[in-house]
Structures are given as C-alpha cells and as structure tokens.
Amino acid sequence: MEEVSEVSEIPDEIPDIIKDDEKVLTPYTFPEMVIGNLMCTAIGQNQIGRFSLEKLAPISPNPTSWCTNIPKVLAACQIELQTEPEIESVLITKDALLWTNICLLEESYIAFANFPRFASLLGPQIQILKLDKFFGQIPEISFISCCVSLKSLTIIQMDVTRGPRMLLPSEFPNFSKTFAKVRFLSTENIYFENPRQLEFFKNFLHRFPKLEQVSIPHPHSGGSTSTGGVKMRNPTQWETMKTLQFKYLIKPVIDYLNERHNNMNLPVNPIRRTVNAAGVFSTVFPELANACAKNGAFLTNVRQKQIENLFLAQDSTLGKILYLTDALNDRRLLARWVNLEKICLKTSVCDIRSETREGNKIPTFPILKSIHLIFDSDSMLDPGFQALKRLLRLMICQTRASVKELVVQWSPFGNDTPPDIINPMEIVKHLPNLVKFHASHWEGWDDDLLQLLGGLRKLQHLAIEDCPQFTEHGIMGHDANKPVILQLSDLRHIEIINKTGSSSITDHCFEKAFQHLKLKTFVFDVFPNLVTKTGYKCLTGGEFANFIEVFPQPRHLPVDMHKDEFDQLRKSFRNWTF
Numbered sequence: 001m002e003e004v005s006e007v008s009e010i011p012d013e014i015p016d017i018i019k020d021d022e023k024v025l026t027p028y029t030f031p032e033m034v035i036g037n038l039m040c041t042a043i044g045q046n047q048i049g050r051f052s053l054e055k056l057a058p059i060s061p062n063p064t065s066w067c068t069n070i071p072k073v074l075a076a077c078q079i080e081l082q083t084e085p086e087i088e089s090v091l092i093t094k095d096a097l098l099w100t101n102i103c104l105l106e107e108s109y110i111a112f113a114n115f116p117r118f119a120s121l122l123g124p125q126i127q128i129l130k131l132d133k134f135f136g137q138i139p140e141i142s143f144i145s146c147c148v149s150l151k152s153l154t155i156i157q158m159d160v161t162r163g164p165r166m167l168l169p170s171e172f173p174n175f176s177k178t179f180a181k182v183r184f185l186s187t188e189n190i191y192f193e194n195p196r197q198l199e200f201f202k203n204f205l206h207r208f209p210k211l212e213q214v215s216i217p218h219p220h221s222g223g224s225t226s227t228g229g230v231k232m233r234n235p236t237q238w239e240t241m242k243t244l245q246f247k248y249l250i251k252p253v254i255d256y257l258n259e260r261h262n263n264m265n266l267p268v269n270p271i272r273r274t275v276n277a278a279g280v281f282s283t284v285f286p287e288l289a290n291a292c293a294k295n296g297a298f299l300t301n302v303r304q305k306q307i308e309n310l311f312l313a314q315d316s317t318l319g320k321i322l323y324l325t326d327a328l329n330d331r332r333l334l335a336r337w338v339n340l341e342k343i344c345l346k347t348s349v350c351d352i353r354s355e356t357r358e359g360n361k362i363p364t365f366p367i368l369k370s371i372h373l374i375f376d377s378d379s380m381l382d383p384g385f386q387a388l389k390r391l392l393r394l395m396i397c398q399t400r401a402s403v404k405e406l407v408v409q410w411s412p413f414g415n416d417t418p419p420d421i422i423n424p425m426e427i428v429k430h431l432p433n434l435v436k437f438h439a440s441h442w443e444g445w446d447d448d449l450l451q452l453l454g455g456l457r458k459l460q461h462l463a464i465e466d467c468p469q470f471t472e473h474g475i476m477g478h479d480a481n482k483p484v485i486l487q488l489s490d491l492r493h494i495e496i497i498n499k500t501g502s503s504s505i506t507d508h509c510f511e512k513a514f515q516h517l518k519l520k521t522f523v524f525d526v527f528p529n530l531v532t533k534t535g536y537k538c539l540t541g542g543e544f545a546n547f548i549e550v551f552p553q554p555r556h557l558p559v560d561m562h563k564d565e566f567d568q569l570r571k572s573f574r575n576w577t578f
Contacts, residue, residue, distance in 0.1 A: 059144060100149075105129040115139040119146035130154040136164020136200055144177040152184040158204075158217060160190065160197040175207065183212045190217040190249070198248035205252055216253055216288075219245055250288055257291040342370040370405040396423075396430045403431050411442035424448045428455030435490075438463035449474035453484045462488075463495040471504040475513055483513040492519055492547075498526040507535030515542035521550040533561040540572050549575050 102122065116139070121147030134155045142336055144150070175295060186207055191517055192198050201217065208214075219241060343365075406427065424444070427434070434456050440466075453459070454477075464470060477484035485491070494517070496505070503526035510531055514522070514523050515538045522544070524531075536558070551573070553566055 099129040115143040119143045128152045152406040154186040158190045160200045164200045186215040187217040202252035254291040372407040375410045388434040407438040424451035436461040440465040446474035461493040465497045472509040495523040510535035511538040515544045518547040525554040529556045
C-alpha cells in the first residue's frame with residue numbers, strides 16, 4: 001500500500017461518550033477497540049465496515065496523542081459505506097479529509113445524487129477506490145474524474161446493459177488527467193445483454209495509459225440486477241461465450257499490452273501482472289500468454305488444465321510468466337517453470353502422480369522465493385497429502401539459495417496427530433537464506449525448533465501457531481544464560497499464538513530472551529498465559545523497548561496485571577504511537 005500523505009487537520013471537539021445501541025464506548029475502552037481492529041493495517045488487510053464515522057471519532061484519555069497519531073493509521077484503512085445515511089455521515093464529518101481508501105457498497109443509482117458532494121469533499125483525497133457496481137453513467141465517471149490522487153480502482157460488477165457513456169474528453173474534461181495516475185485496474189465481472197455493449201470495456205481500458213496491473217473480467221449475459229441471466233448448459237453456449245470473451249475482453253487487453261510494449265516513447269512502468277479473472281472457462285488463450293511474455297508481464301490465476309493446454313501451444317516462455325495458483329497433478333510440468341517465484345499449493349487440489357525416481361529431472365527453480373504448502377485434508381492417506389509430501393521433498397532436496405519464505409500449515413486432523421514431515425536439518429541445509437518461517441499445527445519438538453533457530457541465522461520473521469509440543473526450551477536452548485534465539489541478530493518479527501493447546505513460556509523467557517531482541521512486531525497470544533506482570537515489565541528495560549512498534553494486547557492477560565497497566569507499559573516504549 002502506498003504511503004499515506006501527511007494529515008494536517010484534526011478534529012476540534014473530542015466527545016466524551018458515544019453510544020452504540022446498548023454498548024457505551026467510553027474514552028477508556030474505545031481506543032483499544034479501534035486499535036485492535038487496526039493492528040492488521042501493517043500487513044495491508046484491514047477494513048472498517050459499516051461504521052458511522054461518528055463512532056470512529058478520535059477519543060482518548062490523551063486527546064493530543066490520539067489526534068496526532070491515529071488519523072494517519074485510519075487514513076490507510078478501507079472504509080466500507082453501504083447505506084445512504086453512512087454516506088451522509090461522511091459528508092458532514094470533518095474527519096472525511098482523512099479517508100483515502102473508500103469502498104462504495106451502495107447501489108450506484110441510489111448514490112448518484114450524493115456523488116457531486118462526495119466528489120467535492122473526498123475526491124482529492126481518495127487514493128484507493130472500490131465500487132460494488134459501475135454502470136458507466138455521468139455521475140459515476142464525473143466522481144472518478146474528481147479523484148485526482150487515485151492510484152487503484154476496483155470494480156466488482158461493471159454493468160453495461162444501460163448504455164454507458166463513451167468517455168469523450170469534451171464531456172469529461174478531467175478524467176484523462178485522473179486516469180493517467182491510476183496504476184491498478186481490476187474489473188471482476190461484466191454484465192451485458194447485447195455483445196456490442198462489451199466494447200465499452202475496450203474504450204474504458206485504453207483511458208488508463210500507465211497501468212501496472214490489469215484484470216480480465218468474467219462475462220455474464222444479463223444485467224447485474226437480474227435474477228440470473230443466461231445459464232450455460234451446453235458446449236455451444238460455452239463456445240459462444242468464449243468467442244465473445246476473446247473478441248471483446250481478451251483481445252483489448254492483448255492490444256493494450258502490445259501497444260504499451262511497442263510505444264517506447266511512453267515514460268511509464270510496464271504492465272507487471274495480468275489477472276485472468278475469467279479463468280472459469282478452463283482456457284487461457286495463447287495469444288494472451290504471448291502478449292504477456294512479450295511485455296514481461298506475469299499471468300495469474302492460471303489453473304492446471306490451462307497450464308497443460310498452454311504448454312501444448314508454446315513451451316518456451318510460459319514458465320517465465322505464469323503464477324501457479326491452483327492444482328498441480330504432473331511433476332513434469334514443474335521442470336518447465338524456470339522462473340517460478342512463488343508456489344502455493346493445497347492438499348485438496350494437489351495430486352502429483354509422478355514419483356521422484358532416480359534419473360527424473362528435478363526442478364531447479366532458480367529464482368524461487370516462497371514456498372507455501374497447506375495440508376487441509378483430514379486424512380494422511382489422502383492422495384493430495386501424499387502428493388504435497390513428495391512436493392516438499394522436491395523443494396528441499398537440494399540447496400535453494402533464492403528461497404526466502406517457507407510457510408507450512410496443517411489443518412487440525414481430527415483425532416489424528418498432524419504428521420511430522422518437516423526435517424529441520426534439511427531446511428537448514430538447503431534453505432540457508434530463509435528469512436521467514438511460519439509453522440501452524442506442527443507436531444515438532446523443542447529440538448526441532450532449536451535446530452531451526454540455530455541454523456537459520458538470517459531469519460527475520462518467526463511465526464509459531466498452535467504447536468503444542470514447543471516449550472520455552474525450544475527458544476532458550478540448553479544454556480539459559482545464552483538463549484539460542486539471541487543468535488538471530490536480524491530477527492524483527494515474532495508471532496507466538498496458541499488457540500487450541502497450552503503454552504509453557506514463562507517470565508524467564510521474557511527476561512532472558514525477548515527483552516534483548518530488536519523486535520518491531522511481537523504478537524504473544526496464548527492460553528493459559530503463564531507470564532506474570534513481572535515478565536511483561538522486563539520488556540521495558542532492554543532493546544525491546546527501543547524498537548518495538550506493534551505489540552497488541554493478548555486475549556488473556558496475567559491474573560496479576562490489569563488492562564490499564566498493560567496500556568501504561570506500552571506507552572513507555574520509544575516508538576509506541578498509540
């Protein structure tokens with residue numbers, strides 16, 4: 001997410017108490033609730049949905065601190081607006097100047113009357129705009145044209161059945177300047193009644209000269225407000241829709257890619273990614289793949305059947321431009337992915353039939369950066385489980401210096417014990433440059449964790465979630481005065497979360513280890529929480545207090561520590577802004 005510009009205006013009045021139905025939000029409880037909702041802003045996942053902005057008014061026991069820092073955080077959040085009163089609350093609130101990420105969920109024809117006022121007040125501030133419906137009418141286009149700082153535009157449903165405008169410069173004098181700043185354009189679905197109506201997408205796309213990411217919408221016959229539209233019940237209907245898709249949706253994107261590539265006078269960044277949102281047809285057109293390869297753009301949302309069809313059409317370039325996002329059932333295809341950067345597979349969709357045999361070519365993956373494996377099967381006998389187990393063996397059977405991230409997640413296996421398929425020594429040996437390791441429901445033991453911490457000296461992010469076999473010995477090691485984890489001088493993020501099992505981490509670990517780490521993020525949320533108030537107070541006396549930025553309140557505080565005491569402790573940290 002782009003960095004939010006500095007906010008200069010802050011509210012003049014700080015309300016004492018705000019009532020929400022039966023809840024009374026006092027200045028002492030409200031900030032913590034908001035902060036809790038905003039903590040995930042750091043990783044770009046936060047939304048504030050269906051809140052009146054009055055309820056988000058900056059209130060705090062320390063109004064000066066709250067007003068100085070919180071608006072900068074709120075400005076990066078996505079504000080979802082659905083009902084007309086909520087839009088009115090935006091228009092009458094002075095805090096409206098803070099919002100840069102807006103999602104309009106309201107029916108567009110209801111919101112038309114609000115667009116002029118909405119544009120005049122919020123238009124210059126909005127950087128990220130998401131529209132639930134877009135009909136291509138004058139109020140909508142005029143509103144977007146007023147968003148002079150717009151960088152990202154997402155349209156969930158583009159409905160061209162009402163005859164959208166043709167975007168003539170004489171009719172919308174400001175839209176060319178605004179659209180030239182947009183870098184990300186996503187149109188997920190497009191609804192039409194007459195195929196010629198789909199020409200609007202081509203006209204719309206070519207008004208954005210500097211896109212870095214574009215998506216291909218999925219076509220639907222019938223309006224977005226209808227009850228279903230045309231159902232594709234036979235091959236003829238499918239072929240007809242595919243023909244329309246290529247002519248009116250795929251071909252314009254191909255032309256756009258080629259035009260951007262051939263026009264060397266355009267001082268812009270190239271297209272980085274083309275999202276195949278229309279992948280439901282199990283077909284990616286070779287022409288689109290060629291255009292992506294020519295322009296150096298990645299093609300995402302490509303499924304197994306699509307990969308097989310494309311490799312039959314061309315074999316030399318696809319491994320450089322495709323992102324693997326779905327099932328994989330033939331290991332031979334892996335060898336062709338010479339420029340694969342990230343692989344993310346699930347047990348439920350993976351079915352690698354080819355075994356690892358001597359003489360078979362092992363995929364090299366020379367620039368692979370991330371491995372994310374999800375074991376979401378309830379049975380270790382599931383073919384997908386065995387396939388993923390073989391795939392993991394392929395991934396770590398040789399040194400891969402380019403891999404920076406390894407995430408292995410198990411879903412709870414019912415009454416069964418999650419299998420122990422991670423060999424710590426293999427990871428240390430073959431993934432020497434790993435900077436992030438995330439394990440969920442891993443039945444590893446302390447010695448396994450000690451091997452990882454002792455060998456992965458470049459680790460920056462460690463996440464351990466619901467791993468009941470781990471104790472603080474896995475962090476401390478055999479010499480309590482020389483904790484193994486302190487050898488990781490680059491470690492900046494730790495997440496220890498335990499929702500289903502128990503935790504044995506005590507004050508000793510906080511005192512001897514955590515307080516001496518230069519952490520920016522520390523998430524410690526376990527039950528039962530054996531750390532006492534003494535352990536938490538240790539964190540104020542070392543490097544931890546000088547570097548920590550994100551330290552959310554756990555669900556279960558020590559029995560001898562009150563919430564206000566925890567808040568006071570966090571305020572003593574140098575970089576704590578809340």
